[in-house]
Amino acid sequence: MDLGPLPRIITVILCVIGVGMCFWVGRVNFRKVDPDRKIHVGIATLSSMAFFKLLAFASLFAVPAGAMVFANYQTFEGVHAVESCERCHVMRPMATDMRDPESTTLAARHFRNGWIPKDQCYQCHSDYGLAGDIAAKMEGYRHLARYTTSTYEEPIKFKGRFHNDNCLKCHSGTPKFESVQSHQTVRARLEESSLSCLNCHGRAHPTRAARTPGSDDYDRLMGEDE
DSSP: OOOTTHHHHHHHHHHHHHHHHHHHHHTOOGGGOOTTOEEEETTEEEEHHHHHHHHHHIIIIIHHHHHHHHHHHHHHHHTTSHHHHHTSGGGHHHHHHHHOTTOOSHHHHHHHTTSSOSOHHHHHHSOSHHHHHHHHHHHHHHHHHHHHTTOOOSSOOOOSOOOTHHHHHHHTTOHHHHTOHHHHHTHHHHHTTSSOTHHHHOOSSOOTTTTSTTSTTHHHHTTOOO
16 A cells, blocks of 8 residues: 655654654653643653653653654565666666667567556566565565665666566466467466576666676667766
């Protein structure tokens, strides 16, 4: 569910409230607090000591926990976007090529025809279900760690195996897919990923040679071609 900027706004508000509450509690001299003084909080009535203890707990634990929840939501939802992937310049060639109306790669054809309306990278590179969602995010964090520590080489290489399930979760069962006889002939091999969809449908992204710095196509893929 896309909540837009709301989680970010709530996070900022909670952070401001938390800082304000911390300053308030920090200025309280608990030795001088009148234990007999009563403070009304909504329908509850608390002693002044209980009120400030509750305020301290809220400012140090409850409010930061709430801010963390909304910040994590914003982070986890934000990584779905293509813009999140292409912030790392080594991923930019894939995103640039995907948006290129002249490109014939599989990703570009899907984008051009609107077959995947949003979050195109994430839709194809995350397996179905909660486990796939978590695995995709963990892999993304691994990529981020490699990128920020500069422990990578261009052109980057996909490590692992791309399962056909990522294609079949959308295509399997559709009339267009089921009407192709060759799909039925090799269906078992497609479902077990012993035969890649790319064998017939072409490359998903530009070649490693094209993504190598200094290649004839590198500047275009990096969006630097005038």
